[in-house]
Amino acid sequence: MSDDPADPLGTTAPTGPEVPAGRTAWQEWHEHRVAIVSAPDGPLSLTGTHWLADHPAGRIPAVPGRWRATDGGVSLTAAPEDGLRLDDEPFTGSAVLAADEGPPAHSRLAAGEVRLVVIRREGEWAVRVFDPAAPARRAFTGIEATPYDPAFALPGRFRPYGGDRTVQVENADGRARGLDLGGELDFAFEGVEHTLQVAVDEVDGSLWAVFGDATGGRTSYRFRFLRPGVPAPDGSVTVDLNRALLPPCAFADHFICPFPPPGNTLPFAVEAGERRLKGALATGI
Structure with missing residues (x-):
């Protein structure tokens, strides 16, 4: 289910495979x-959408790393103490990230159990935080x-x-x-x-x-x-x-x-x- 037609988060709430009509289906x-x-990475676990334009210094509260929008994507710089993983490997240094195209479970970035998803809307970049321990998920x-x-x-x-x-x-x-x-x-x-x-x-x-x-x-x-x-x-x-x-x-x-x-x-x-x-x-x- 998506914010809009281009939102890859639509895959967090699919209608499921086509099945014959009826009560059982x-x-x-x-x-x-x-x-x-x-699910741990479902829409109930979203705890923040942080637009990088609102954080010109590159620091997002409670989100590790330093983030900056560039012409080619989002530049991320991380130190060892940030505890970030990129493509399932410990990440330090700098990298330029494109927008994630799949569901949060497939996002390239993680901090412990938390998934960090890069999105772009009408030319503006943001980072979304999906936390399995989100209060909304616990209360569901x-x-x-x-x-x-x-x-x-x-x-x-x-x-x-x-x-x-x-x-x-x-x-x-x-x-x-x-x-x-x-x-x-x-x-x-x-x-x-x-x-x-x-x-x-x-x-x-x-x-x-x-x-x-x-x-x-x-x-x-x-x-x-x-x-x-x-x-x-x-x-x-x-x-x-x-x-x-x-x-x-x-x-x-x-x-x-x-x-x-x-x-x-x-x-x-x-x-x-x-x-x-x-x-x-x-x-x-």
Whole structure:
């Protein structure tokens, strides 16, 4: 599940392999999701996103090493007492790092059990800290989700734009950023037609949507993600709202998830899929 379509952290919250529709398949998907988000390097373990522009001296509080953005990447300088490991080997000296392309478990840098992930957004560099001992991970008791309802598994059709369109949307950190959209997804619910603007993954052609609905901020998190998969050659694809996902920022405040673009707030209640975190963490809805 990602902050945005380009975020490699989307792999921390995958929808799982494609499986036949049905209650049993949904239960397996839900259990897989709980396991992924509660993993030692899952989204619950994110304790900080540190923009290097905010630390011109190169020192990030509680993060070892000295960090500096360059034209070619992020320059990191470390001393032996920093206790850093690069590519599973003790690291001292200097190196220039590119943005991590995989999940936190595959990041090149570690300090003990903590993973340090280099990211880039709209030309700005940051370091993310994933700590298995994060308070949010220790307090996690599960994801509140509505049991599978076939009424929310809907036939849909994807209509590509013929090129990306970029819209500015507010992000969870209060900043507006560009969101690339590749087309529209049409479907009907209770006899009424609806449309969601969707991004298209450049690698596999799968669709990705950020949407709101009438439950947002009430009985569900304020917005959710949906990954319908890869449409057929004729554009047909199942819009299974039973697999609506909580965005990463529902698990940790340090993600920069985009809010729904204009027109992506559905006028009906999507009482399906993941709704919010259970217990004391069910806040910020």
